[in-house]
Amino acid sequence: MTGRKVAKAGVTSKPTTGLKKSGWRTFRPVITEECRGCGICVMHCPEGCMKTENKMAKVDYDYCKGCLLCANVCAFKAIKSEMEK
Ligand code: SF4
Numbered sequence: 357m358t359g360r361k362v363a364k365a366g367v368t369s370k371p372t373t374g375l376k377k378s379g380w381r382t383f384r385p386v387i388t389e390e391c392r393g394c395g396i397c398v399m400h401c402p403e404g405c406m407k408t409e410n411k412m413a414k415v416d417y418d419y420c421k422g423c424l425l426c427a428n429v430c431a432f433k434a435i436k437s438e439m440e441k
């Protein structure tokens with residue numbers, strides 16, 4: 357054993373670096389009432405800026421870069437995209 361820490365499967369990063377990415381977005385993901393809180397989008401978000409709360413997905417928009425991967429993996433089509441203003 358080397359003592360190296362290995363990330364849990366599905367967790368790629370956490371929004372703890374202080375580098376906010378909200379200015380990167382052209383589109384923003386918007387969670388709709390179709391959400392079942394399954395957490396699939398949370399597992400796929402490359403920024404680690406999603407969580408589920410009260411059986412709904414939630415996005416931390418300070419760290420979301422607008423890649424819309426979350427919307428693409430949602431089997432319930434519960435995430436729509438809106439143009440940033
Ligand atoms: S994958 Fe879709 S249904 Fe599941 S938590 Fe995310 S938005 Fe909700």
Ligand code: SF4
Pocket residue numbers: 385400401402403404405406415419420421422423424425426427
């Ligand atoms: S758009 Fe990309 S960065 Fe933003 S919440 Fe969805 S998967 Fe994460």
